[in-house]
Amino acid sequence: MDERYQPAQVDRAAQAYWQQAGSFRAREDAPGEKFYCLSMFPYPSGRLHMGHVRNYTIGDVLTRFARMQGRNVLQPMGWDAFGLPAENAAMANGVAPAKWTRDNIASMKEQLQALGFALDWEREIATCDPSYYKWNQWLFLRMREKGIAYKRTGVVNWDPVDQTVLANEQVIDGRGWRTGALVEKREIPMYYLNITRYADELLRDLDTLTDWPERVRVMQANWIGRSEGVDVAFPYAADTAALMGKPAGDASAAMKVFTTRADTLFGVTFVAIAAEHPIALAAAAKDPALMAFIDECRRGSVMEADVATMEKKGRRTGLHVLHPFTGEPVEIWVANYVLMGYGEAAVMGVPAHDERDFAFARQHGIAIRTVVKSSTGAYDTVVAPWIDAYGEYGVTVDSGEFSGLESKAAIDAIAAALAARGLGRKRVQYRLRDWGISRQRYWGCPIPLIHCPKCGEVAVPDSQLPVVLPEDLVPDGSGNPLARTPSFYECSCPHCGGPARRETDTMDTFVDSSWYYARYACPDNAGAMVDARVRYWLPVDQYVGGIEHAILHLLYSRFWTRVMRDFGLVDFSEPFRSLLTQGMVLNHIYWQQPAEGRRLYFNPKDVDVEEAGGVKRYVATLDDGSRLEVQYDGLGTMSKSKNNGVDPQGLVEKYGADTARLFMMFAAPPEQSLEWSDEGVQGAFRFLRRLWTAVHAHVTLNASVGAPPALDRGALTPAQRELRRSVHLTLGKVTDDIGRRRTFNTAIAAVMELLNAISRFEDRSPQGRAVLQEAFEIVTLCLSPIVPHICHVLWQELGHSRALVDVRWPAADAQALAQAELTLVVQVNGRLRGRISVAADADEAAIRDAALADENVRRFIDGAEPRKVIIVPRKLVNLVV
RNA sequence: GCCGGGAUGGCGGAACUGGUAGACGCGCCGGACUCAAAAUCCGGUUCUGGCGACAGAGUGUGGGUUCGAUUCCCUCUCCCGGCACCA
Numbered sequence: 016m017d018e019r020y021q022p023a024q025v026d027r028a029a030q031a032y033w034q035q036a037g038s039f040r041a042r043e044d045a046p047g048e049k050f051y052c053l054s055m056f057p058y059p060s061g062r063l064h065m066g067h068v069r070n071y072t073i074g075d076v077l078t079r080f081a082r083m084q085g086r087n088v089l090q091p092m093g094w095d096a097f098g099l100p101a102e103n104a105a106m107a108n109g110v111a112p113a114k115w116t117r118d119n120i121a122s123m124k125e126q127l128q129a130l131g132f133a134l135d136w137e138r139e140i141a142t143c144d145p146s147y148y149k150w151n152q153w154l155f156l157r158m159r160e161k162g163i164a165y166k167r168t169g170v171v172n173w174d175p176v177d178q179t180v181l182a183n184e185q186v187i188d189g190r191g192w193r194t195g196a197l198v199e200k201r202e203i204p205m206y207y208l209n210i211t212r213y214a215d216e217l218l219r220d221l222d223t224l225t226d227w228p229e230r231v232r233v234m235q236a237n238w239i240g241r242s243e244g245v246d247v248a249f250p251y252a253a254d255t256a257a258l259m260g261k262p263a264g265d266a267s268a269a270m271k272v273f274t275t276r277a278d279t280l281f282g283v284t285f286v287a288i289a290a291e292h293p294i295a296l297a298a299a300a301k302d303p304a305l306m307a308f309i310d311e312c313r314r315g316s317v318m319e320a321d322v323a324t325m326e327k328k329g330r331r332t333g334l335h336v337l338h339p340f341t342g343e344p345v346e347i348w349v350a351n352y353v354l355m356g357y358g359e360a361a362v363m364g365v366p367a368h369d370e371r372d373f374a375f376a377r378q379h380g381i382a383i384r385t386v387v388k389s390s391t392g393a394y395d396t397v398v399a400p401w402i403d404a405y406g407e408y409g410v411t412v413d414s415g416e417f418s419g420l421e422s423k424a425a426i427d428a429i430a431a432a433l434a435a436r437g438l439g440r441k442r443v444q445y446r447l448r449d450w451g452i453s454r455q456r457y458w459g460c461p462i463p464l465i466h467c468p469k470c471g472e473v474a475v476p477d478s479q480l481p482v483v484l485p486e487d488l489v490p491d492g493s494g495n496p497l498a499r500t501p502s503f504y505e506c507s508c509p510h511c512g513g514p515a516r517r518e519t520d521t522m523d524t525f526v527d528s529s530w531y532y533a534r535y536a537c538p539d540n541a542g543a544m545v546d547a548r549v550r551y552w553l554p555v556d557q558y559v560g561g562i563e564h565a566i567l568h569l570l571y572s573r574f575w576t577r578v579m580r581d582f583g584l585v586d587f588s589e590p591f592r593s594l595l596t597q598g599m600v601l602n603h604i605y606w607q608q609p610a611e612g613r614r615l616y617f618n619p620k621d622v623d624v625e626e627a628g629g630v631k632r633y634v635a636t637l638d639d640g641s642r643l644e645v646q647y648d649g650l651g652t653m654s655k656s657k658n659n660g661v662d663p664q665g666l667v668e669k670y671g672a673d674t675a676r677l678f679m680m681f682a683a684p685p686e687q688s689l690e691w692s693d694e695g696v697q698g699a700f701r702f703l704r705r706l707w708t709a710v711h712a713h714v715t716l717n718a719s720v721g722a723p724p725a726l727d728r729g730a731l732t733p734a735q736r737e738l739r740r741s742v743h744l745t746l747g748k749v750t751d752d753i754g755r756r757r758t759f760n761t762a763i764a765a766v767m768e769l770l771n772a773i774s775r776f777e778d779r780s781p782q783g784r785a786v787l788q789e790a791f792e793i794v795t796l797c798l799s800p801i802v803p804h805i806c807h808v809l810w811q812e813l814g815h816s817r818a819l820v821d822v823r824w825p826a827a828d829a830q831a832l833a834q835a836e837l838t839l840v841v842q843v844n845g846r847l848r849g850r851i852s853v854a855a856d857a858d859e860a861a862i863r864d865a866a867l868a869d870e871n872v873r874r875f876i877d878g879a880e881p882r883k884v885i886i887v888p889r890k891l892v893n894l895v896v
Numbered sequence: 897g898c899c900g901g902g903a904u905g906g907c908g909g910a911a912c913u914g915g916u917a918g919a920c921g922c923g924c925c926g927g928a929c930u931c932a933a934a935a936u937c938c939g940g941u942u943c944u945g946g947c948g949a950c951a952g953a954g955u956g957u958g959g960g961u962u963c964g965a966u967u968c969c970c971u972c973u974c975c976c977g978g979c980a981c982c983a
Contacts (some may be wrong), residue, residue, distance in 0.1 A: 058983050098983065171981075182981040230900055234978075237899050319979045321899035371897095447980095451963060454981065471976095524983070562977060567902080598901095599977075646944080668916045681921070682908060688976070690908060694922050701936095702921080706937095756912065764910075764920035771920090840916045845964035847916055871950085891915050 016714055016812045019434040020707035020805070022671025027155060027602045029807035030131055036821050039133045040643035041089040043551045050086035051552045052078040053532055053569075053591075055560030056093045059119040059141075063126040065600040065653055065679075065691065066561065068663045072801075073597055073759070074559040075132045075686050079800035080753050081557075083824040084131070087554055087740065091535040092127065092134045094120050096143035097459045098524045102490045112121050113486035114457040116143060122495075126664055130672045131804055133820075138535045142527035144223075147480035147534060148460040150544040151526050155206075156474050157582055163209045166472075168452050170317055170356060173201040177493040180455040185319055200313045202291070202655060205453035206462060210574045214239055216588075217573055226593035228686070231565045238566050240446025244275035245430045248438040249286060249336035249362065258297050258334065266437040270294070270336045270347070272363045273444050277433075278425035281414035283362040284376065286336060287329060287350035292360050295349045298332040305330055312351045325353050327375050338439045340415060350375065366404065373404035379710045387422060388416050411569055450571065452523040457488055457496045459521030467508035467515040476509050477621070482517070495519055525723065528568055529575035532558075532590055538639050543586050558591035562686075565596060595757060598688040602659040604648040605633055616658035617645050619691075650690060661691055673802035674700040678757040680801050702807055706770060706798075708808050710791055716779065723784035728830060735786045736831075742790045743831040746771040749797040750824070759801060766797050788813070788821050796825060841866045842893040843875040859886055 017024075035037060057067050071092075094116075101112035108115075122139060127134070139149050156878055158164035172181040174191035180201075185192045209215075217589030218239045221232045246599040248269035251261055255752040270286060288295050290312035299306040308330040315325065315772035328351045352371065353362055366376030366383040376383055410423035417425050417432075432440030433565045453462065461482040463475035475482055485503050488496040497503050497519040508515040532555050538550040560568075569591070576590040605617040608794035617635040622645060625632045635645045653660040666675045678699040685688040717723060731739065745765045752762035773790050777785070792813055799819055810819035834855055839862065841849040849869040853862055863884050866872060883895040 055983095060983095095983070100982080106978055180981075184982045186981095234900050238979085240899095317981095320897075323979085325897095450980080456981085517953080521979075525980095528983085562901085562981095564983085566977095566978060567980065568983085601976090651976090684909085687909090688902085692908065692922070695908065698921050705936095718976065751912090758910095758912085760908095761910070761912090767920055842915080844966075845915090845962090850916085885915085891914075891964095893963060 017713055018708075019548075019861070019886070020704045022673065022703075025808050026129070026131065026667075026672050026804045029804040032807065032818060033105055033131075033820065035131070035819065036820075037137050038818075039090070039093075040137060041135045041552075045087045047085045047087035047231055049552060050088045050557070051080040051086060051555045051558045052081065052090045053535070053559070054090075054092075055558075055564065056095050056528070056531060057123065058095045058098060058100065059123055061119040061121055061122065064619040065661055065663060066843065067127075068130065068675060069600055069679045069685075069689065070559060070561065070597055071127065071130065072679050073131050073595065074557070075676075075715075076680065076753065076755070076800040077557050077595075078133050079803060080821075080824070083796075083800070083822065085823060088133075089138075089535070090132070091135055091138040091140075092132075092136065093138075093140035093531060093535065094123075094142065095524065095528050095531075096120065096141045097370055097521075097527055099147075099184070099456070101458045102456065105489050106492050109489060111487055111489050113794075114142075126667075129664070129667050130675065133803075138538050140531060140534055140538050142460075142531065143458075143484075144398050144586070145483050146541065147531075148484075148527065150530075150534070151460045151522060152463040152475070152480050152482060153477065153520070153544060154530075154579070154582070156477070156480075157207075158208065158578060159474065162210065163578060164452075165209065166204055166206055166207055168202045168284060169205040169207070169453075170200050170202055171205075171455070172317065173199045175199060179492065179494045187843050188314070189314070189316065191749040197314060200315075200317060203455075205451050207449040207451050208574070210450045210571075211445055211447055213574055213577050214241070215443075216577065217447075217570065219608075220369050220573075223626075224589060224594070227591075228594060228596055231562075231569065231596060234565050235570055238447065238570065242274055242275050242444050242446070244444055245277040245426065245433065246439045246442050247272050247274060247277065247280065247339060247433060249339060249345060250438070252335035252337050255294065255334045255336060255347065261538050264337055264342075269438070270361055272361045273360045273442065274363055275444075276365065276368065276426075277429045277439075278411055278414075278417075278420070278422040279365040279368045279386055280338075280340070280363070280368045280429055281364040281411070281417070282384045283338060283345055283363045284366060284382040284384055285346050285348050286361050287348045287353050287364055287375070289353040289360040290349055290351065292353075294334065294347060295332065296468060298334055298347075298349075302333070305332065309351060312349070316353060318352075322352060324355065325351065327371065327378065329375060329379060339433060339436070341566070345633045346381075347376075349380075360445065368406055368408060370404045375760055384413070386411055388412050388499055394625070403628075404407055405434075412821070414803070419441075419576065437807055450523075450525075450574075453520040454520075454523055456521055457484075459524060460484070460527065462518045462520050462522055464518040465506055465508060465515045466518065467510065467513060468891075470510040470515075473508055473510050479509070481606050484521075487779060525568060525571050525697075526575075529571045531587065533576075533579070543721050549585060553585065554587050554589060555591045557593050557595065559595045559597060562596040562598060569594070595685060597685045598683065599652045600689050600691060601650040602653050602661065602691040604651045604659050605635060605645045606643045606648055606657075607635075607643065607877040616656070618658050618660075620661070620693075628661060635860070653691070656717070666696065670696065670700045671703075671804065673703055673805050677703065677763065677802050683759070683761045684758050685761050686708065695785075702767060702770075703802065705774075706794070707805065707809070709770065709774060710795075710812060711790055713784070713787055714812050717788075723788045724781045726789060727782060731786070732778070733780065734776065734778060734784060738772060738786055738790060739828075739831040740785050740834070741769055741772045742786075742793050743827040746797060746825065747791050747827040747832075748798065750827070753800060763798070763801065769794060780788045790890075791868055793825065795819070796822065837889055839866075839889075840891045841869055841872050842891060843872060845893060846875075846893055848875050862886055862892055866894060 047435045052074055054070050079087050082088045097115050101116050104115045107111050119776055172186050176194035176196040183332045185196050218241055248271050250264050250269040255265045256263035290309040297780055299309050329348045332347045334347045338345055364372045367374045368387055369384045381759050389409045411418050411420050411425045430441045463482045463483050465473045467473055490496050504517045506515055506517045532548050533545050534550040540546050572590050577588055579585045580588055603619045605612045605622045608614050622633055622635045625752045633645050633647050635643050651657055682695050748765045749762045752758050795809050807819050836852055837855050839851050849871045851865045853865050879893040879896045881896050885893040
């Protein structure tokens with residue numbers, strides 16, 4: 016055995032063994048209950064980043080632990096290979112996205128393999144392979160047949176200079192990222208998936224996901240946003256009716272709004288509609304100022320965060336609708352905060368009882384009419400209308416025949432009265448919107464449709480799937496290259512055989528990632544999307560990934576699985592039984608603003624912190640050796656744009672895979688964000704070296720004086736018993752920390768503590784060495800899911816011929832844990848005043864007497880008789896005086 | 897803006913079900929080894945007072961419940977994630 020820990024050699028030896036033994040090939044017929052552990056697959060950006068290392072190490076620890084517990088494990092890996100970055104790289108370097116992507120996959124695969132993850136590489140998939148995306152297209156066509164996929168118009172960001180659709184990410188301060196042109200909104204036809212059809216089920220079944228983090232379930236529930244309310248129809252007044260060419264005062268021609276607060280209906284003093292609403296467009300035809308306002312709204316962002324924070328703007332149309340009960344005319348406004356394509360694109364305005372309406376009314380001098388008062392007496396008078404809106408439930412006032420009702424009763428009564436007159440009904444509304452999947456981009460899965468001048472839109476027949484994406488195009492930023500490639504779009508109509516044009520839109524990459532977990536069970540099946548092996552492996556038992564995917568990816572996957580279920584492809588509804596959402600990897604951010612141009616960011620490895628007189632200065636060393644004072648901007652997620660990343664490959668080369676893995680698992684619990692620390696990495700390495708050195712000393716001694724005898728449990732010295740107790744306590748804690756709590760950091764801390772105890776243990780008698788042998792074996796087993804390479808080698812050195820990867824996880828020895836005496840803490844009035852030692856089976860009276868006998872305790876009791884004695888078994892005594 | 901999460905020594909974090917606040921690691925201080933340095937090993941390290949035994953304060957802010965609160969409840973502040981075309 017080498018005296019020094021040589022990580023490169025150790026990594027190589029362990030990885031070579033796993034490779035030649037085929038240790039991680041998953042088989043459906045192997046013994047043990049199946050365990051499918053999946054980490055979210057990476058986008059092949061070119062380099063592994065620390066977030067990947069963290070994600071895959073967590074998954075690997077759980078996989079290896081389950082395997083040692085006798086489970087038949089599957090841990091696959093693949094590539095989320097379509098997407099915008101490949102097109103950006105193409106523009107920057109003139110490389111085809113396909114080549115760029117496949118080169119990246121090759122180098123990232125090498126990096127992953129260097130980290131020694133227990134992955135079954137024979138099941139590798141890439142979503143850009145036609146053998147994979149064929150099934151996106153196939154299922155899309157099935158959905159289209161059932162109306163789950165349907166076509167309507169949707170709003171996109173349009174760059175008028177490049178003549179192209181922009182992703183939200185490509186819009187910076189309302190301008191195109193390349194051209195700087197003001198971005199416009201455009202309505203274009205798009206395909207949508209009818210996820211709202213499943214809204215109720217997706218919401219209800221969150222309750223069955225008991226092994227998901229509560230916060231993810233809450234976020235999904237809020238995202239789906241079920242609300243019960245009432246549709247209310249406001250019939251057109253004469254002016255609106257004339258403009259729209261419809262009858263006035265009639266239920267057949269009315270503006271529909273949805274409200275959860277029908278009890279405030281009598282407080283309506285305006286209605287607001289979206290800029291693109293038909294009434295707004297009709298009114299604007301005769302009103303240039305209104306048209307200008309509508310154009311302004313159209314230029315605004317479509318992002319919810321922007322809509323919510325931008326200044327609320329509105330403009331009168333001069334038109335009216337009629338209140339459904341009073342018949343009073345209500346003015347119609349166009350407002351920038353009402354979104355087309357959401358709800359009815361119209362809302363009723365009740366300034367007295369809604370904060371946003373209140374602000375809008377104050378700004379435009381609209382009347383504020385109070386119709387609900389507090390019923391609890393907490394607010395005797397309604398909040399004065401010039402201060403704030405009263406948004407709570409209460410009792411209706413000034414509401415005609417509905418006055419004096421509790422809000423909920425008022426909603427029921429008003430809904431019933433509306434229904435009786437054909438002007439409304441109760442309805443459940445979801446915040447969730449249907450999923451728009453059309454992208455006017457090249458590097459994605461083609462939507463398998465053909466446009467025929469005679470037959471219209473025609474599906475590509477199954478026999479012609481997949482519609483293969485040409486891989487040699489290089490996008491240049493203006494429009495979709497597919498639309499300029501006749502060899503792709505020129506085709507013949509499957510119906511009439513005449514000349515036709517192939518659809519050039521591709522699918523949202525979230526489609527690719529919505530079912531990849533199922534394909535790992537049968538990546539080689541060319542004839543079907545999924546097969547019987549899916550029944551064996553799925554659902555995923557443990558899913559691991561970033562919290563940033565808490566809503567979209569996970570919700571789309573849950574939806575997609577239900578669609579597959581309803582087509583009879585799978586027999587479960589929830590794809591991921593247990594979910595672990597890991598936190599971000601953070602590092603410091605340093606920047607400096609040059610006189611001209613963009614901010615420059617400096618990598619933390621090049622920045623020194625200098626402290627003088629309590630003032631910190633941050634000084635970066637530049638490539639040419641010169642030094643520059645920079646600004647500190649706190650911690651942020653590692654990213655290229657902030658230049659605060661750390662390359663995992665350098666880390667592995669310098670310290671080995673185990674140090675990288677150990678640091679990641681030790682620095683923070685998996686769900687929390689993790690702060691990068693070079694010193695922490697060194698600490699992890701030092702620990703592994705100490706472990707190596709300690710085992711080396713033990714093994715070397717055994718080689719000279721002979722192997723230790725069998726452990727004689729009945730004949731141990733107190734010191735030997737104490738070490739054995741620590742060993743088995745640690746084993747129990749590590750088992751619980753990895754298996755139940757998933758707090759790898761505390762598991763590692765416990766083993767570190769144990770190694771400290773082992774190095775204090777100086778007994779080298781035969782029984783002493785037998786205790787040490789057991790201690791080192793358990794340390795090695797406990798650490799093996801986390802640092803498998805060094806443990807693989809140490810296990811051999813400890814004299815075992817069977818490879819550690821195939822060894823079972825041991826159970827703690829109850830006999831080693833038994834204790835004759837306990838130490839209890841004594842409190843007086845809840846404050847710590849002493850410690851006592853009592854027999855493990857001491858009764859309350861004996862504990863009380865021992866506590867009262869403690870000298871320091873007596874000082875604080877000062878002769879008084881305790882009023883109350885609280886005993887927490889095996890822990891504490893509290894004397895209340 | 898809305899939804900979700902977080903805040904504990906000089907730093908990362910521990911304290912699992914209301915019961916010893918600061919495990920473990922980093923950093924720092926002192927010592928051993930060394931011609932010296934690095935590495936390694938040993939000891940110390942929340943703050944204040946005290947030679948010490950020990951005492952007082954202390955878990956972002958302000959309040960509450962309790963024999964006892966980092967943990968439960970209310971208030972506020974700051975930081976992070978998501979917001980539907982980044983993945």
